[in-house]
Amino acid sequence: MSSAPQTRNQHAVDAGIDHITLSVDDARSRAAEFVDRYGFEVIAEGDTPEFTAVAVRQRDVVLVLLEGRTDDHPATRFVARHGDGVSDIALRVEAPDHTVLDAFGDVTHTFVSRPAGEPWSLPGIAPVRTEETTGTTATTTGPAKRHLLCVDHIAVCLETGELDRTVESYERTLGWQVVFEEDIHVGAQAMQSKVVQSPCGRVTLTLLQPMSGAVPGQIDDFLRKHGGGGVQHLAFAVPDIVDAVADLGTAGVRFLATPESYYEDLEERLGSSAHPVAELRKYSVLADRDHDGELFQIFTRSEHPRRTHFMEIIERRGATTFGSNNIRKLYEAVERQDLA
Numbered sequence: 001m002s003s004a005p006q007t008r009n010q011h012a013v014d015a016g017i018d019h020i021t022l023s024v025d026d027a028r029s030r031a032a033e034f035v036d037r038y039g040f041e042v043i044a045e046g047d048t049p050e051f052t053a054v055a056v057r058q059r060d061v062v063l064v065l066l067e068g069r070t071d072d073h074p075a076t077r078f079v080a081r082h083g084d085g086v087s088d089i090a091l092r093v094e095a096p097d098h099t100v101l102d103a104f105g106d107v108t109h110t111f112v113s114r115p116a117g118e119p120w121s122l123p124g125i126a127p128v129r130t131e132e133t134t135g136t137t138a139t140t141t142g143p144a145k146r147h148l149l150c151v152d153h154i155a156v157c158l159e160t161g162e163l164d165r166t167v168e169s170y171e172r173t174l175g176w177q178v179v180f181e182e183d184i185h186v187g188a189q190a191m192q193s194k195v196v197q198s199p200c201g202r203v204t205l206t207l208l209q210p211m212s213g214a215v216p217g218q219i220d221d222f223l224r225k226h227g228g229g230g231v232q233h234l235a236f237a238v239p240d241i242v243d244a245v246a247d248l249g250t251a252g253v254r255f256l257a258t259p260e261s262y263y264e265d266l267e268e269r270l271g272s273s274a275h276p277v278a279e280l281r282k283y284s285v286l287a288d289r290d291h292d293g294e295l296f297q298i299f300t301r302s303e304h305p306r307r308t309h310f311m312e313i314i315e316r317r318g319a320t321t322f323g324s325n326n327i328r329k330l331y332e333a334v335e336r337q338d339l340a
Contacts, residue, residue, distance in 0.1 A: 015092035016202035017151055018112040019055065019062035019122075020234065023075035023087040027052045027067035030084065034063060037252045038236075039144040046125035051075060053125045060150040061236065062120065078106055083306050086231035089154065091203065101173065104156055104166055104207075105229035144251035147244035152237040152314045153195075153204040153322065157222045158229045163192055163209040170196045170205075179204075180320075184327050189217030195322065206322055208232075225306040233299070233310045241296045241315035242275055245283040248313070254301040258284040270294070274317050286326040293318020297326065 024030045031054035034040040040056035040063070052067045066087070068076030078087045086107060093111045101109045114120075119127035158166060170176040180195040190211035197204045210219045222232055238244040245255065263281045267273075270287050274294055280287055288295045294317040302310040314323075 015094065016060075016198070016200060017062075018090040018092040018114070019064050020086055020151070020154075021064040021066050021088035021090065022084060023078040023082075024065050024067055024084040025079050027054050027065040030054075030065045031056050034065075037144055038148065038248065039146040039251075042128060043120050044122070044125045044127050046122075048124050051124070053122075055120065055122070055125055057120065058146055058148045061148055064122070064125070081227050082106065082230060083226075083304060083308065085226070085304075085309050086154070086234070089203075089231075091198075104158060104162070105226075107156075107230055144253070145247045147238045147240075147247060147313075148236045149239065150202075150237050152235040152312075152316070153206050154234055155206045155232045155312070156208065156229065157219050157226070157232045158207055158209040159223060160210050160212050162229060163194060163207055166207055167194050167196055175199055176203075180322070182324055183211065184324055186217065186327060188215035190214035191217070191219050193324075222308055226308045230308075232308070233312050235297075235312035235314050238313055238315050241285055241298065241313060242279050242283060244313055244315075245285060245298055249283075253311075254303070255284055256299045256301055258286060262286070286323060288319065288321075288323040288325045290319045290321040292320045295319035295321065295323050297323050 022030065031040075031042060034056050035042065038058065040058045040061075042054060043057045043062070044053075044055040046053040049069065050073050051069055054065045056063050056065070066075045068074065068079070070076060075087065078085070088108045088110055089103065090110045090112050093113050095113055099111050103109050112122075121127050167178060171178075176196045176198050178194050179197045180193075182193055184191050184193060191208050191214075192211050193206060193208050195204060195206050208219055210217065210223075223229065249255065260281070263277055266280070266287060267277045270277075270289055273287065275285070275287070275296060279285075280296070283298070285296050285298045288297075296315040296317075298313050300311040300313075302308065304310070
């Protein structure tokens with residue numbers, strides 16, 4: 001977020017995420033993947049001389065796949081530098097506001113006000129009926145069933161030294177607050193994490209930076225391949241992770257595998273659980289418990305050419321933290337993927 005002093009009505013920026021824009025090389029192809037594999041539906045499309053855009057929605061999640069059609073379009077420049085990825089996190093506001101704020105890396109926040117009851121749209125992107133989208137979607141192994149509820153959190157990788165400055169900017173500019181922080185050590189690797197959340201609690205960013213002096217690890221790898229700070233993954237909340245992973249896998253979503261050894265003492269560590277360990281093992285789901293309850297999570301295999309961007313599926317049974325005890329398992333899985 002820009003370090004220049006900025007003032008805003010903090011209470012206006014408190015209605016959650018309106019949509020998330022992914023700048024991509026091929027908007028229609030990426031939209032088809034979200035429809036077929038994750039169960040989204042197309043709600044709006046736009047074709048102009050400058051861009052092609054497709055908006056897809058599933059319950060409270062709206063993604064805009066944006067393809068630049070000119071060399072100087074922001075989406076074209078973003079893809080040239082980073083590859084496909086999240087370029088904007090749009091926040092819902094109560095009053096009309098066209099402000100755009102720099103957030104971190106090349107990611108921005110725009111602010112959107114929507115009259116109640118009107119079809120979803122953006123300038124240049126008009127609402128469409130489902131039957132009008134047959135040219136956009138492609139039939140693969142799906143479409144998937146609709147399991148996603150909302151965006152649980154957005155994971156962000158920052159350059160070393162950027163964490164505190166970024167947190168301070170969210171606190172000062174938008175009135176957000178730190179709700180969780182910790183240092184995470186994985187062997188000789190180490191990272192610092194702070195979680196910032198909007199006042200309404202509907203927008204959560206987990207901010208990560210490599211710890212100075214530690215052996216370079218996955219965060220460093222992301223920063224190098226991505227070309228600076230940015231969104232590493234989107235975490236989608238589901239009501240039942242076992243059902244969701246089973247259906248998403250059938251629809252073509254590929255998940256990271258978890259070592260068998262992870263489950264050897266899981267029942268003892270977790271205690272009585274909402275999901276039997278045998279089911280968690282079958283689908284490679286990770287489990288954790290904090291003082292508020294249980295957390296279940298799994299990460300998709302990155303299909304990004306740079307291996308930088310992926311998704312998380314998460315189920316919360318009261319837990320309010322982010323499965324930090326499972327970070328080591330994620331690192332091991334990502335490293336195995338890179339060697340595959």
